[in-house]
Structures are given as C-alpha cells and as structure tokens.
Amino acid sequence: MGLFDYFHASRKSSDVAKERLSILIARDHFHRNQPSFLSALQNELLEVIKKYVDIDQDDVTVSLDREEDCEILELNIALPEKGRYK
Amino acid sequence: MTRIIVVTSGKGGVGKTTTSAAFATGLALQGYKTAVIDFDVGLRNLDLIMGCERRVVYDFVNVINQEASLNQALIRDKRIDNLFILPASQTREKEALTMEGVETVLNELAETFDYIVCDSPAGIEHGAYMAMYFADEAIVVTNPEISSVRDSDRILGLLGSKTKRIIENRTPVKEHLLLTRYSPERVKNGEMLSVKDIQEILSIPLIGVIPESQSVLTASNQGIPIIVNKNSKAGLAYNDSIGRFLGEDIEFRFIDARKDSIFGKLFRGR
Ligand SMILES: Nc1ncnc2c1ncn2[C@@H]1O[C@H](COP(=O)(O)OP(=O)(O)O)[C@@H](O)[C@H]1O
Ligand SMILES: [Mg+2]
Numbered sequence: 452m453g454l455f456d457y458f459h460a461s462r463k464s465s466d467v468a469k470e471r472l473s474i475l476i477a478r479d480h481f482h483r484n485q486p487s488f489l490s491a492l493q494n495e496l497l498e499v500i501k502k503y504v505d506i507d508q509d510d511v512t513v514s515l516d517r518e519e520d521c522e523i524l525e526l527n528i529a530l531p532e533k534g535r536y537k
Numbered sequence: 538m539t540r541i542i543v544v545t546s547g548k549g550g551v552g553k554t555t556t557s558a559a560f561a562t563g564l565a566l567q568g569y570k571t572a573v574i575d576f577d578v579g580l581r582n583l584d585l586i587m588g589c590e591r592r593v594v595y596d597f598v599n600v601i602n603q604e605a606s607l608n609q610a611l612i613r614d615k616r617i618d619n620l621f622i623l624p625a626s627q628t629r630e631k632e633a634l635t636m637e638g639v640e641t642v643l644n645e646l647a648e649t650f651d652y653i654v655c656d657s658p659a660g661i662e663h664g665a666y667m668a669m670y671f672a673d674e675a676i677v678v679t680n681p682e683i684s685s686v687r688d689s690d691r692i693l694g695l696l697g698s699k700t701k702r703i704i705e706n707r708t709p710v711k712e713h714l715l716l717t718r719y720s721p722e723r724v725k726n727g728e729m730l731s732v733k734d735i736q737e738i739l740s741i742p743l744i745g746v747i748p749e750s751q752s753v754l755t756a757s758n759q760g761i762p763i764i765v766n767k768n769s770k771a772g773l774a775y776n777d778s779i780g781r782f783l784g785e786d787i788e789f790r791f792i793d794a795r796k797d798s799i800f801g802k803l804f805r806g807r
Contacts, residue, residue, distance in 0.1 A: 463727030469734045472683050476690050476738060483694050 481514075489513050496526070505531055539647040542654050543672040543710075545696075547688025549659030551680045552717035555753060556775075557656035558586040559764040560676065563779035565620035566764075569651035572611065574642075575625035576668040577658040578633060584624045587614065588760025598626035601638030607645050616765075621650075631664040639667050661691060671701050674711040676744065680718045681730040689714075689739060713744035715778060720749045721794040732792055745778030747771050748791045 493513040500506055510529040515522060544557040554577075561573035574597060575583035584590040589612045595605035600623070607623075614620035623642075626633065646653050657668035669675065675696050679689040696710045703709055716732060723729040736743055752769035756762065764779070766772035770791050780787045790796070 465724065465727045465730055465734070468683050468730050469738075472686055472730075472734075472738055475683070475687055479687070479690060479694075 485515055489515060496528075500528065539650055540652055540673045541643060541647075541671050542652060542674045542676060543657055543669045544654060544676045544678060545657040545665060545669055545692050546678040546685070547659065547661055547665075547692045548680075548685045551678050551685050552747070553659075553678050554583050554586050554656050555757070555763065556676060556678050556715060556717065556747075557583060557654050558762040559772075559775040560779065560782075561620060561622075561652070561654040562587075562614075562617065562762040563764045563775060564652045564654070564782075565614070565617045567779065567783065568619070570619040570649065571652040571654065572621045572623060572646050572650050573654040573656060574623040575656050576634065576664055577656065578625045578629055578631050578664060579627065580658065581625035581627050583656050584612075584622060585760060586757055587622050587762065589614070589622055589624075590760070593624045596624045596626040597642070598629045598633045600642055601633065601635060607642060631658070631662070634664065634667045636667065636670070640671065643671050661695060665692075666695070666699065669696060669700055669710070672696075672710050673702070674713065676713050676715050677739075677741065678715050678717055679735060679739070681716060681720075681724070681735060683730075686730065686735055686738060693739065693741065712741045713782070714739055714741045715745045715747065716743070717747040718749045719746050719792065721792055725794040732789075743789075744781050745774055746789060746792050747774045747778075 493511055496513070497506070497508065497511045500511065506529070510531075512527040514525050516525060517523075542560065544553050544560065546553050554575075557573055561571050565571040573583065573587070575581050576597075577583070578598060581596070584593055592612050595610035597610070599605040600607050600610045610623055612622045612624065614622065643653060655668045655672065658664040669692075677689050677692060679685050693712060696712060697703065700710050714736065716735060719732070720729055724731045732743065732746055748770045750769055750771035752766055753763050753771050756766060756769075756772075763769060763772045764775040767776075774791055777787045777790070
C-alpha cells in the first residue's frame, strides 16, 4: 500500500482517532501510576550497563506490577548484536 | 458556602476563556453573586471577552502584592449587577501568583461571593496549578480532537492528585466534562470523535456540549459573553450547561446532526 492509499483507506478517521487515543491514554495511565523512583532506577541501571555494553535509553525498561499481596519489579534489557560489546 | 470553580484543559485555545465568561455570566444571571478571575498572567484576555478592557486599572497581581485592595481591582460588570471581573496582569510573570497570595484573595472573595470562577491558563505548569489548587469543582474543557482529549486526561490526573482537597484528604474536586467546538455533521460523517467516544475515554460526567458556532467570534468581537445570545446554538448550549451545573435535568441538544437539521432551519446556522 502506497502512502497515497493511507489517506484513502476506507476506515473512518474518527475510528482511527479513537483507537489511537485509547492506546495513548492507557500508556499515560501506566506511566502515571509508576512510583517516581523508577525513572531514576532506570537511568542508573543504564549508566552501569553502558560501561560494558553499548545500549540506548530505550533498551532498558523498568516497571512495577502489583498483584494482590506482592509487587513485581520487572527489568528488561535488550542487548545489541555481538559487534557492539565493548 | 462559596464554591470555587476552575475552568481548565491543559491544551490552549480550546475555549476556556469563552467558557469562563459564559459560566460566570450564567451563574450571575441566575442570581448568584459571582466573581471571575483571569489566571492567565501575561496573556490577559478575559477582560476582552467580558467587554471591560477599558475599565482595567488594577489587576490580580497588584492585589496579591498589596499594591491595590481587592475592591479597587474588581470590575463590576456593566450589565449585570452581581457579576465582577478580576483581570490578570499583562506585564508580570506567572510566578507572581504565589500560593499564599492566591489563597488570601480567594478567602477574601469567599466572604461575600457565591461562586468564584477561575479561568486557567493553558499548560500544566505553575499558572494552571494555581488556578486549580483551591477548586471545589472543575469544568474540563475539551475539543473533539486527540491532543485535546489526551491533555484533558492529564489535567484529570492532576485534579485527582495535586489539589488542596486531595492533600487535605477531603472529598475530591467535582469534575465536569464540557465538550466545545463540536460539529454533529462531522461526527455523522466519521470525521470527528463523538460525544460518546470522548466520554468513554475520559469517564467523567458530561455537563454540556457546545457546538462550533460563528456566533462565538461575533460575541468576542463585541465583548458580550456568548451565553446572553439566545439566538445562538452555542449560547443556548451554555445555558443548558448552567442548568445542569445547578442540578437540573436537561436533555442534550445540538449533538445529533439529523435532529439538528430540523432545529437548524429555525436557527439558520447561527
Ligand atoms: N463553540 C465555539 N465555536 C467556535 N469558535 C469557538 C468556540 N469556542 C471557542 N471558540 C474560539 O476559539 C478560540 C479560543 O477560545 P478561548 O476561549 O480563548 O480558548 P482558551 O481560553 O482555552 O485559550 C477563540 O477564537 C474563540 O472565539
Ligand atoms: Mg484563555
């Protein structure tokens, strides 16, 4: 599908808007409900890992989930292809 | 008991000042002694919409800095006796609104006024925060557009976490959704988010839907709040919103393109 076709897609633009908005707001709420130390933790982790591996800001994600009586801290570190190890 | 109402949105240019003027005027016309305060320091324009710009001598910041008394700064509306405007300063920085200063002014107004309407600046920074901090109720002004709905959601987040009522563990600010610049025709054609879409996403009670209307510009040209224009759909929709705000059960109109076409004939798109 060429770029031109996107503007002529049969879906109503209001439906597209609603879908994009729902996703956006769910993501905003997720970030809003995260404790504030998480972004600091994420940055410090990034600094440490950067000493050894060449990674970007987006390669480290930290999130906190609550389940009844326990909290789960989830760390996700995406490592680059072999060539970029220091 | 005085009620403090903040008119807020996050996004700029969605109709906060138009709504502040309409609500303050509407409440005053219902017999309530009402003051409307412009919190948009540096970009004052509520006085223009209210048509009192040539009578501004002192402003909100002068009162906060004790350079003028509240009575010297308040402007009495030339048409409605129990309606007063407190203009913003055109020259100062937003930071001139200190928390203590704003609280002192609101407390003094609360001695004699029934309603205090706070016209918030755009954004989620200091000025907007000062406008919402002391509020009892919030009119969240939203346009049927992705960025506006998202910003309204962010404002709702702040209303639910950063206001005096929350900090003091009192009942939270009462939130109302006001959709403005709505085009039923475009919604029908699938070109615009509908009332239902937006309400589902923001999930707060709907207080009004104001249609996109040319008469709003005419009203602002003349310095007469749109709510007094009984020949305008926007004016009537603001009137309905005031009724709902005061607890009346009023059916929504101007939201369905098909019904509107009958009504439209009577109003010829005004
Ligand atoms: N219902 C409406 N129909 C048409 N134009 C409107 C409507 N409401 C507001 N406007 C216009 O939108 C612009 C921004 O309105 P304003 O009240 O100043 O917004 P804000 O205070 O949020 O920046 C103004 O030009 C105003 O005339
Ligand atoms: Mg404004």
